[in-house]
Amino acid sequence: MKLLFIGARLFDDVALYTKKMGITTVLTESNPQALNLDLADSHHIVPRGMELPKEIALKEDVDGVVPLIGIDGPLIDVALLKEDLETNHGLPVVASPLDAVSISGDKIKTKEFLLENNIKTLDYTVIDSNQKNQRLELNNFPLVLKQRQGQGGKDIKITLSVEDVHKYLEHYDGALVEKFLDGIEISVEILRWKGHSVPLVPVYKGNTTLDCIHPLNKIKKAPLAADGVNSHEHNQAIRMIAQKIGDLIGVEGSADLDLIFDKVNRKTYVLEINTRPSGTRYLTAASSDINPLHEMVDMATGSWDTNSVRERIKEYYALEIPVGDYISNRNSYKFREFHGENDWIIHGPENYQRITIRGKNKEDAFRTAKQLKLNL
Structure with a gap:
């Protein structure tokens, strides 16, 4: 092969x-x-x-x-x-095929797709530089302004006033505008091949912040646990949303869904669909024992089977901590697989390293973090 x-x-x-x-x-x-x-x-x-x-x-x-x-x-x-x-x-x-990529790569098309399929997403409007005040009442702030293409927080601005909007539009012809939510950022990966899909574990990526701190710079955890909701039921609901979207849009390989949980009304909204390997893949592997990139290899070889994936899914607790640079001889491909109930992996380029920890439970994961002298 x-x-x-x-x-x-x-x-x-x-x-x-x-x-x-x-x-x-x-x-x-x-x-x-x-x-x-x-x-x-x-x-x-x-x-x-x-x-x-x-x-x-x-x-x-x-x-x-x-x-x-x-x-x-x-x-x-x-x-x-x-x-x-x-x-x-x-x-x-x-x-993923062209139709799926065309929708996922355009935030406005993504919004239209979600609304057409009755999937909860945040209300939005589109403004251009000639309509700066369109639907922007002062009591709506803070607002999130985005470009229709872009990833990793690029070109996103949280605005607190009309003046902020004007400054943003000095650099762009327009923007997609959403209300800022005090909430929790969530990701869930979807494996899908030849019409069969398996949604994996929802990941907690941290609270939203007015200064737009990227999830890569936050401590992340899996599985998701949000205050005020039943974690098992919430996670299962998110997985079903992911499977529905994956099937409707026709993703293939590994994709991920970005969502936000509103702390006030206890509702979960879909934000984006990403038809590429996810930045949360180590947390997924640590908490479920399913490595999305390995599954992609199996898809290519013709050996991938959804029943096998579901049978292999385990339930661990996982932490991911940004460490900048951490002295270790384990930042190598030879140490990129989790073993047993308690283990850790260091990954990422110089100055942007992260450590992902697997524990049999939450206490074990935090104990490992303490042994590694990590700041939590």
């Missing part, structure tokens, strides 16, 4: 697994200085775009293609590559 992987940045998360499974790996990457190139059996430096990866996939006679792309920009090109290779060459590409 031979697989082509597109993108080196996340390859260290699958390198150990592919070696264990006896899979020959071919890697393409546009950055010659990228990490992880030597972890593959062979690699090719290619220009940006999907033309050369396609040629290499066909020349190398691989059995499947796994794009390991964690950013939105190339996803349309990946979807077009998928359509070509699957339709014309019978070669599976573990990524």
Whole structure:
């Protein structure tokens, strides 16, 4: 079995697994200085775009293609590559199709999709620089302004006044506007392949803040526990929402759903759909024992089975803590799998490292954090 992987940045998360499974790996990457190139059996430096990866996939006679792309920009090109290779060459590409990417990559289209399917999402309006005061009464603040494309908090601004809105629109032609909620940020990953889906564990990503602190800089936990609601029922409801959306939009591979829980009215709203590997994948793996990227490998090899995934799901408690830089010889692909009931993994680039901890329960996870001398 031979697989082509597109993108080196996340390859260290699958390198150990592919070696264990006896899979020959071919890697393409546009950055010659990228990490992880030597972890593959062979690699090719290619220009940006999907033309050369396609040629290499066909020349190398691989059995499947796994794009390991964690950013939105190339996803349309990946979807077009998928359509070509699957339709014309019978070669599976573990990524979402064009329709799903077109909706998920545009926040306005996402809103329209959610409303058309009666899925709870925050009320919104769209303004442009010539209509700065449209539906912006002073008592509506704070408001969240977003661009229709973008990820990771990019181009998002929480505004406290009309003047703030005006300043934002000095840099943009318009904005999608939502009410700011005092709430909890949530993610849940969805695995889906050939019409079959498995939603995984909802992850607590921290409270919303007026200064737009990104979840990567917060302590995150799984499974989700929100005050004032039954955690099991709440998590199951979120998983069912994720499965419904995954099936309706037709995602494939690994995708994730961003939601927000309103602390005041105790309601959960869907914010975004991301048709790419999630930044919460380590928490998912720690708490459920299901590694989404490993599952993508199984999809490419034809061995993925939803019943097997459901049977393998376990229930642990997980913590993820940003550490900046943490001296350890475990930040390596050789230590990227959790073992047993209590374990920890360090991951991430220099200055942005995080430690994800698995515990049999909450007490065990916090005990490990204390032993590692982490600030909680």
